[in-house]
Amino acid sequence: MSATVVTPGEAVQAPEPESSSVNYLNVSHTLRSWLLTGDHKRIAVLYLISVTFFFFLGSIAASLVRIELMSPNGLMMESETYNKMFSAHGIIMIFFFLIPSIPAIFGNFLIPIMIGARDLAFPRLNLASWYMYMIAGVLVLMSFLMGGVESGWTFYTPYSSLTTSQVTLCLIGLFIMGFSSIATGLNFIVTIHKMRAPGMTWDRLPLFVWAHYATSIIIILGTPVVAITLLLVVMERMFDIGVFNPANGGDPVLFQHMFWFYSHPAVYIMVLPGMGVISELISNFSQKRTFGYHMIAYSSLAIALLGFLVWGHHMFVAGQSMYQGVVFSLLSFILAVPSAIKVFNWTATIYKGQVRLQTPMVYALGFLGLFLIGGLTGLYLACLATDVHLTATYFIVAHFHYVMVGGAMVAFLGALHYWWPKMFGRMYPDSWGKMSALLVFVGFNLTFFPQFVMGYMGMPRRYHYYYFAPEFQPYHIASTLGSSVLAVGLILPALYLTWSLKYGKKVGPNPWNARGLEWETASPPITTNFEQIPIVEHEAYDFDHGPIDDTWDEESPIRAHEVKR
Amino acid sequence: MSAAAHGHDHDDLVFHQFEDLPQQRESYIVGMWAFLVTEVMFFGGLFLAYILYRMKYQPYFFEIHKELNIGLGGLNTVVLLFSSFAMAMAVYSHQMKRKKPTLGWLTVVQLCAAAFLFIKLVFEWSHKIHVGHVPWAFQWNEPGVPPEIAKLFFSMYFGMTGLHGLHVLIGMIIIGALQYLIWKDAYSVKDYIPTEMIGLYWHFVDIVWIFLFPLFYLMPQ
Numbered sequence: 133m134s135a136t137v138v139t140p141g142e143a144v145q146a147p148e149p150e151s152s153s154v155n156y157l158n159v160s161h162t163l164r165s166w167l168l169t170g171d172h173k174r175i176a177v178l179y180l181i182s183v184t185f186f187f188f189l190g191s192i193a194a195s196l197v198r199i200e201l202m203s204p205n206g207l208m209m210e211s212e213t214y215n216k217m218f219s220a221h222g223i224i225m226i227f228f229f230l231i232p233s234i235p236a237i238f239g240n241f242l243i244p245i246m247i248g249a250r251d252l253a254f255p256r257l258n259l260a261s262w263y264m265y266m267i268a269g270v271l272v273l274m275s276f277l278m279g280g281v282e283s284g285w286t287f288y289t290p291y292s293s294l295t296t297s298q299v300t301l302c303l304i305g306l307f308i309m310g311f312s313s314i315a316t317g318l319n320f321i322v323t324i325h326k327m328r329a330p331g332m333t334w335d336r337l338p339l340f341v342w343a344h345y346a347t348s349i350i351i352i353l354g355t356p357v358v359a360i361t362l363l364l365v366v367m368e369r370m371f372d373i374g375v376f377n378p379a380n381g382g383d384p385v386l387f388q389h390m391f392w393f394y395s396h397p398a399v400y401i402m403v404l405p406g407m408g409v410i411s412e413l414i415s416n417f418s419q420k421r422t423f424g425y426h427m428i429a430y431s432s433l434a435i436a437l438l439g440f441l442v443w444g445h446h447m448f449v450a451g452q453s454m455y456q457g458v459v460f461s462l463l464s465f466i467l468a469v470p471s472a473i474k475v476f477n478w479t480a481t482i483y484k485g486q487v488r489l490q491t492p493m494v495y496a497l498g499f500l501g502l503f504l505i506g507g508l509t510g511l512y513l514a515c516l517a518t519d520v521h522l523t524a525t526y527f528i529v530a531h532f533h534y535v536m537v538g539g540a541m542v543a544f545l546g547a548l549h550y551w552w553p554k555m556f557g558r559m560y561p562d563s564w565g566k567m568s569a570l571l572v573f574v575g576f577n578l579t580f581f582p583q584f585v586m587g588y589m590g591m592p593r594r595y596h597y598y599y600f601a602p603e604f605q606p607y608h609i610a611s612t613l614g615s616s617v618l619a620v621g622l623i624l625p626a627l628y629l630t631w632s633l634k635y636g637k638k639v640g641p642n643p644w645n646a647r648g649l650e651w652e653t654a655s656p657p658i659t660t661n662f663e664q665i666p667i668v669e670h671e672a673y674d675f676d677h678g679p680i681d682d683t684w685d686e687e688s689p690i691r692a693h694e695v696k697r
Numbered sequence: 698m699s700a701a702a703h704g705h706d707h708d709d710l711v712f713h714q715f716e717d718l719p720q721q722r723e724s725y726i727v728g729m730w731a732f733l734v735t736e737v738m739f740f741g742g743l744f745l746a747y748i749l750y751r752m753k754y755q756p757y758f759f760e761i762h763k764e765l766n767i768g769l770g771g772l773n774t775v776v777l778l779f780s781s782f783a784m785a786m787a788v789y790s791h792q793m794k795r796k797k798p799t800l801g802w803l804t805v806v807q808l809c810a811a812a813f814l815f816i817k818l819v820f821e822w823s824h825k826i827h828v829g830h831v832p833w834a835f836q837w838n839e840p841g842v843p844p845e846i847a848k849l850f851f852s853m854y855f856g857m858t859g860l861h862g863l864h865v866l867i868g869m870i871i872i873g874a875l876q877y878l879i880w881k882d883a884y885s886v887k888d889y890i891p892t893e894m895i896g897l898y899w900h901f902v903d904i905v906w907i908f909l910f911p912l913f914y915l916m917p918q
């Protein structure tokens with residue numbers, strides 16, 4: 133083992149430029165060593181590659197949908213193709229990008245390191261979850277190629293149980309995807325409970341880990357329910373069992389209940405890990421202890437529990453009783469409180485911090501603004517009277533894109549830029565990073581803000597044509613133009629991050645002057661993460677006690693921003 | 698990177714990610730309970746659907762449930778309960794590091810499981826398939842009960858007892874593997890934790906039946 137590997141607690145030398153230390157990436161190079169790995173960091177990299185691939189596919193479908201909507205009469209597709217296109221977009225983005233993205237990549241990579249463990253509790257289960265993800269992906273893509281699915285990502289019955297499109301195959305794929313997700317969640321729960329290093333008390337746990345703990349609870353409680361629900365639709369299609377078919381005494385609205393019992397909490401599976409990321413970014417780039425650590429941590433748990441009590445707000449107009457509507461509305465308003473607590477605490481953390489506007493922080497600030505809009509518009513929808521007007525319009529589309537793209541995806545990009553040097557040992561050019569972060573922010577708003585307006589004016593969602601209301605065309609064109617700006621903002625990181633893998637500047641263990649355990653081990657880390665299991669003596673945001681060690685080398689891009697304390 | 702570099706004594710039974718045997722044991726047990734939580738939610742969705750329809754169609758469901766054989770269902774309940782006792786004994790024997798009793802009790806579990814499936818398939822299911830109660834070839838001549846409601850009932854019946862039966866079958870396969878490993882003195886089952894985990898699974902499968910039996914077979918007027 134070469135001398136550059138770090139032992140926690142020791143002063144760390146900046147590595148010589150051409151050091152050849154052994155790390156998790158270069159311990160072995162065979163394809164087999166990757167495909168049969170048990171190392172959580174390698175599995176994270178496998179996930180990074182495959183999730184990026186699915187994100188690319190989902191984006192292509194989105195672009196086609198947006199181009200099609202530039203004209204009130206459509207441009208190039210049959211209506212059926214249009215339906216298949218937005219369904220493919222939603223299914224890929226939700227189940228194959230948003231749900232696994234942050235947990236399976238960054239959670240996988242970081243949780244063991246952040247809590248001072250050598251690996252997750254069940255490495256083989258972890259690998260199996262990736263294989264399930266891939267098998268599910270292949271099945272779902274097959275269903276698209278063999279004719280497509282036109283029911284949208286929500287698969288509402290009785291349409292989904294009667295249509296002749298490839299719903300069965302697609303649902304079997306999603307069923308398997310559910311187990312992949314469960315495997316990850318279960319692994320996190322056990323790891324966080326049982327594998328924390330000595331001194332890593334719950335009070336010192338990084339907020340990223342807290343957020344993943346809450347997410348994992350949602351995963352193991354919710355995912356099995358949607359799995360059985362989708363399985364029932366498959367049975368319905370294969371054997372005509374009748375559970376969701378009114379002609380057979382079944383109740384199609386029961387499907388909606390069971391679906392949203394999972395899928396509302398699932399929106400928090402998508403955004404809670406992002407919130408964990410933002411907590412880390414804001415604290416570090418303000419060089420300040422997080423304000424209200426405990427409130428942020430407990431609000432994650434509150435979201436996990438309350439999130440299970442509001443599913444009915446998706447069904448205000450689906451024929452549930454008025455009293456049910458009132459209760460679900462009230463609970464939805466209450467659910468916004470823990471999210472607001474987080475936003476206030478993040479803001480208070482920035483206040484009087486030593487803010488360094490580097491790429492990850494630009495993303496974090498973007499998240500704050502976009503999530504705020506997304507969350508607040510959620511309240512319009514949670515309010516019964518306004519929802520009757522807004523439901524099933526573009527307002528909904530704008531709302532959930534603000535929380536899921538503006539929230540979860542922006543947080544994903546922030547995480548990517550923050551932990552990239554840790555994962556691969558090299559830094560990307562910060563100026564490019566900032567520029568594309570800005571492009572994402574501008575492009576995103578240009579794409580989705582017009583959708584609020586036209587939704588409010590009455591443009592229905594999931595419509596192929598709108599020749600009956602051509603006044604919506606300018607908004608659609610603005611939205612499509614915005615999406616091309618967004619696309620540039622997404623392609624750029626793909627290019628410069630790939631470039632940086634070979635040509636980026638090498639970095640030491642702690643390029644950001646951060647405090648968490650993950651910054652005390654080498655970049656990239658060794659296979660067992662630490663030479664010795666560390667003993668934790670401070671929390672992950674211990675900025676009040678000066679830097680632990682000055683590890684960056686002279687020309688690191690961060691140098692210029694360093695604040696003398 | 699050798700195991701010694703971890704800087705602590707490594708018990709042979711302990712995987713590299715764990716510090717020591719107690720940590721590994723606790724992790725496995727917590728993991729198993731978390732898995733059982735997912736199983737509860739998985740079956741929970743079906744129970745919810747069934748209970749809703751039973752509330753909605755209570756008088757019809759009462760008539761239809763007379764088609765089920767309470768005697769056979771009751772017998773199966775006894776068989777499964779006994780198998781849980783045998784499983785508890787197997788876990789206890791393994792904790793006491795007594796190989797033969799462990800294998801013996803596990804065999805009892807296997808026999809019970811086989812008997813359960815035999816009764817279920819040969820005496821109950823095959824009869825119902827024969828008279829046309831499966832959803833894809835459904836027949837119903839009872840006047841007073843709409844055929845689609847009867848079909849809904851039997852869909853739920855086959856779906857839920859089928860999923861439960863599948864769990865019994867999977868249990869038999871896992872227990873078979875466990876028996877083989879114990880018999881071969883395999884390294885991975887030196888510790889009793891694998892047996893304990895499978896035991897938990899088995900008790901869960903048993904409990905599911907404890908709920909299924911009254912819900913389907915013992916219906917009030």
Ligand code: HEM
Nearest residue numbers: 399403445446464468507510511513514523524532535536
């Ligand atoms: C701040 C609290 C939030 C409230 C009160 C809220 C409220 C609502 C309501 C009432 C609807 C249903 C509107 C309708 O269909 O008529 C809705 C839809 C939706 N929300 Fe939210 N929301 C919140 C946060 C979020 C977050 C954080 C996410 C995702 C990360 C999210 C994702 C979605 C999605 C995906 C839909 C649409 C589902 C569909 O019909 O396809 N929401 N929201």
Ligand SMILES: [Cu+2]
Nearest residue numbers: 396443445446
């Ligand atoms: Cu919701």
